[in-house]
Amino acid sequence: MTSSAVDVLVVGAGFSGLYAVHSAQKRGWSVAGVEAAPEVGGTWWWNRYPGARCDVESLDYSYSFDEDLQREWRWSERYATQPEILRYIQHVADRFDLRRHYRFDTRVEGGRFDEEESRWVVRTDAGEELRARYLVLATGSLSAPLDPAIPGLSSFEGRILRTSSWPEEPVDLTGQRVGVVGTGSSGIQVIPELADQAAQLTVFQRSPNFSVPAFNRQLSDEDWEQAQRDYAERRRLSWAGAAGSPHVSHPEDPFTMSEEARREVLGEFWQGGGVLFGKAFPQQSIDPRVNDLARAYAEERIREVVKDPQVADDLVPTDHPIGTKRICTDTNYYETFNRDHVTLVNLRRDPIEAVEATGVRTASGFHELDVLVLATGFDAMTGAMTRIDLVGPRGDRITEAWADGPVTYLGLCVPGFPNLFNLAGVGSPSVLSNMVLAGEQQVNWLVDLFEHCAQEGHTQVEARADAAHAWTAHVDAVASRTLFVQASSWYMGANVEGKPRGFMPYLGGFAAYGRLCDEARDGGYAGFVLSS
Numbered sequence: 001m002t003s004s005a006v007d008v009l010v011v012g013a014g015f016s017g018l019y020a021v022h023s024a025q026k027r028g029w030s031v032a033g034v035e036a037a038p039e040v041g042g043t044w045w046w047n048r049y050p051g052a053r054c055d056v057e058s059l060d061y062s063y064s065f066d067e068d069l070q071r072e073w074r075w076s077e078r079y080a081t082q083p084e085i086l087r088y089i090q091h092v093a094d095r096f097d098l099r100r101h102y103r104f105d106t107r108v109e110g111g112r113f114d115e116e117e118s119r120w121v122v123r124t125d126a127g128e129e130l131r132a133r134y135l136v137l138a139t140g141s142l143s144a145p146l147d148p149a150i151p152g153l154s155s156f157e158g159r160i161l162r163t164s165s166w167p168e169e170p171v172d173l174t175g176q177r178v179g180v181v182g183t184g185s186s187g188i189q190v191i192p193e194l195a196d197q198a199a200q201l202t203v204f205q206r207s208p209n210f211s212v213p214a215f216n217r218q219l220s221d222e223d224w225e226q227a228q229r230d231y232a233e234r235r236r237l238s239w240a241g242a243a244g245s246p247h248v249s250h251p252e253d254p255f256t257m258s259e260e261a262r263r264e265v266l267g268e269f270w271q272g273g274g275v276l277f278g279k280a281f282p283q284q285s286i287d288p289r290v291n292d293l294a295r296a297y298a299e300e301r302i303r304e305v306v307k308d309p310q311v312a313d314d315l316v317p318t319d320h321p322i323g324t325k326r327i328c329t330d331t332n333y334y335e336t337f338n339r340d341h342v343t344l345v346n347l348r349r350d351p352i353e354a355v356e357a358t359g360v361r362t363a364s365g366f367h368e369l370d371v372l373v374l375a376t377g378f379d380a381m382t383g384a385m386t387r388i389d390l391v392g393p394r395g396d397r398i399t400e401a402w403a404d405g406p407v408t409y410l411g412l413c414v415p416g417f418p419n420l421f422n423l424a425g426v427g428s429p430s431v432l433s434n435m436v437l438a439g440e441q442q443v444n445w446l447v448d449l450f451e452h453c454a455q456e457g458h459t460q461v462e463a464r465a466d467a468a469h470a471w472t473a474h475v476d477a478v479a480s481r482t483l484f485v486q487a488s489s490w491y492m493g494a495n496v497e498g499k500p501r502g503f504m505p506y507l508g509g510f511a512a513y514g515r516l517c518d519e520a521r522d523g524g525y526a527g528f529v530l531s532s
Contacts, residue, residue: 002128006030008450009122009132010101011108011388014042016423016439017138018093019063021101023447032132033102034124040093040102043140044085049166049186049375050193052082053214055274055329056434059227060245062088064235065440069095071231074224079216079273079329103128110389111135113418118459118532120419133459134450137385137422138439141431144383146496148181148376152354156372163190163375173197177368179360181352182375183209184490188328190375192336199341202367204360206347207488208317210298211328215273242279242509244434247272249279254293266297274329278322285323285482295322305334314346320487326431343367380490381426381504382406392416405500407472409463409527410517412442418462421446426504427475431491433510441510445517449525458530467527479503 007029058075111122145164237246269280411428
């Protein structure tokens with residue numbers, strides 16, 4: 001087994017991972033990266049299914065750390081597609097010469113902390129041993145795919161496709177009978193695209209989600225020139241915002257407004273597109289009365305589009321307040337169910353009994369299929385980390401440490417695992433914020449910590465158990481004051497059988513989280529044990 005040593009080892013080559021590599025080498029540390037894919041991109045490499053698109057505006061879903069980069073890359077659309085985002089990430093890797101640090105097509109299988117050397121000893125599936133002072137996991141919040149526990153899935157003789165690992169080569173489904181399992185974000189984006197090709201499309205839906213049209217458009221030359229003039233202020237508002245974007249709720253209490261004025265505000269935020277509708281009014285995710293206003297408006301819009309009343313009933317969620325499962329962003333999703341060759345199967349009324357060689361059998365009948373598409377989600381937030389066999393200096397394994405639920409300090413560190421850091425993980429704003437700026441914030445904070453340790457002669461930094469439990473209790477307390485905990489969502493781990501339930505992202509807001517991290521730094525890192 002070959003072995004090499006570096007100061008910082010980064011696992012992952014998405015937005016956060018690339019910025020971590022860039023920042024570490026810029027500070028003068030030796031750095032290496034490991035990436036399972038053959039190229040940079042992270043989630044935007046793997047999730048290449050038709051219709052894949054970001055639900056954060058392109059102008060915001062991009063790096064802010066380099067002014068020249070910000071001005072030289074021209075976004076073509078308000079909400080960029082997967083191919084354009086991937087090209088942007090590749091451009092960043094080229095511009096800053098980041099690929100040279102990476103081992104691609106390589107997975108980290110496990111790692112143990114060598115206390116004598118104060119280093120992580122990491123093994124890869126390529127038979128290499130990497131020794132690193134600091135191990136930074138940039139493995140993503142939504143990167144550990146789940147297959148549904150459907151009897152007989154392996155017996156299907158047609159083609160099985162997964163939105164989480166769509167083939168690189170074009171997939172032609174013309175004339176095929178296609179079934180889609182799952183109507184989360186990936187399913188909602190891919191279904192209209194598949195309907196344009198398939199001879200017959202059958203959508204198997206367990207739980208409907210609210211989706212708002214993207215109202216996407218090309219960015220004109222005038223749009224781009226205006227964006228360049230406004231970029232500094234746009235970034236300032238984003239860094240000061242609750243979600244890392246410049247958008248804020250309408251400031252007025254909806255119950256002090258006329259019905260006409262309320263509907264005007266709701267219509268404005270609906271036209272804003274996608275997840276922005278989730279913040280039309282203040283208190284929308286806290287006060288059930290305010291949430292009901294938004295929910296009723298969304299239901300009205302859905303029923304306006306879907307012609308069959310029974311299909312509309314099946315597509316309107318009734319099991320959660322709007323926004324407590326991430327509002328999806330679509331293009332012609334609801335319109336798709338007006339097409340004659342598209343069928344919706346409500347699995348709560350007509351459950352799948354088994355997959356068979358030529359299709360899917362439900363309680364009411366058999367659906368013959370040539371292709372089965374699985375859009376069934378991820379073991380979110382924790383899955384990518386717990387699938388690595390991580391062992392701390394006292395024999396702690398991450399799976400055992402989190403057996404009753406994940407515990408972190410600032411969402412970055414786990415007690416019992418010195419010099420290990422997780423980006424965009426449990427206990428940080430993560431998926432509830434603009435992930436690109438969130439990655440910049442966390443990496444900037446980490447490199448400050450590494451530099452502090454180097455200056456003070458510390459070789460080990462570990463989260464104190466009491467600080468981690470206090471932070472986790474704070475994350476829980478903030479979530480419990482909202483409507484989010486009423487939904488059986490992947491935020492809560494509810495999509496994974498046997499996973500401990502608890503709201504995983506930090507709901508206190510992106511800017512507030514950054515301030516708390518800065519207070520921990522400026523207070524001398526009191527939540528850590530720093531040692532040599």
